[in-house]
Amino acid sequence: MKLKAIQKRFQAELCTLYSEEEINNFFFTLTEAYYNVTRLKLALDTTIIVEQEPILESLELLKQEKPIQYIMGETEFFGLIFKVNEDVLIPRPETEELVDWILKCHSEQSEESQQLKILDIGTGSGCIAISLAKNLHNAKVYALDISEDALKVAKHNAKLNDVEVEFIADDILSPYNAEFVSASQKFDVIVSNPPYVRVQEKELMKPNVLENEPHLALFVKDENPLQFYKAICDFSKENLKETGALFFEINEYLGDDMVQLLKVNGFKNIELRQDIFRKDRMLKGIF
Ligand SMILES: C[S@@+](CC[C@H](N)C(=O)[O-])C[C@H]1O[C@@H](n2cnc3c(N)ncnc32)[C@H](O)[C@@H]1O
Structure with missing residues (x-):
């Protein structure tokens, strides 16, 4: 034809x-x-x-309305190719901005002799962890997700991009597998793009997202929209090194609440950033 x-x-x-x-x-x-x-x-x-x-x-x-990335089975993120299927969220451009911010803050540190330890919570396709491992020399990167199916995709992507990442299956809301962190092994950086869409926001979403992407990766209960962020703050207070950094991708409607959350948890030098569409989207705090 x-x-x-x-x-x-x-x-x-x-x-x-x-x-x-x-x-x-x-x-x-x-x-x-x-x-x-x-x-x-x-x-x-x-x-x-x-x-x-x-x-x-x-x-x-x-x-x-199946997303083209699932049809093709792959997408590009931070100049790298990632395999994707319905078990993982399709990596978004705003998440590239978060990776870029982390690299700008920590590239120099990763050149120093001491190894930089990083943990990505809710890794999905592995896009954040793998892009950081690819671009930060001398970093040891860990990545955690509750979904075994997502971890399969992420492990494949680490091989595809020729980086070493240690993957951990665990539930960050009640971590049981956290012995991979010991006092001597605290992290310099913890990063997370956790589920953050409230069920009430469903009607604002396009059918191609709603009907194809994993709801486990997207949604939180309306009555507890910061559930993941609270759990990750608690985890980070235990497991970040002194002056370690916590980076979050956030719900554009909850910027002020998120700044407050980091404040009450004792984080300092809190910085809220907007993405290229001028939406509150990224947050950093120093422990
Ligand atoms: C918004 S997606 C982010 C995926 C990827 N990091 C990205 O930026 O494209 C959130 C991820 O958190 C994972 N997740 C959901 N509940 C979790 C839990 N209780 N513990 C750990 N990971 C969880 C999901 O499986 C999903 O991969």
């Missing part, structure tokens, strides 16, 4: 769900992956003919 005709079908069948630009981005992501045909190549030769199977199957999935 002519690729140009398939492109027309994409626009006709997806136009009620996505913008024209989004549809073209999906289309060319797929044509590059399946047929090695770029936007430019098709512009220069509009007669290209391809096997229709893989791309029309993907079109059906896009019509069901």
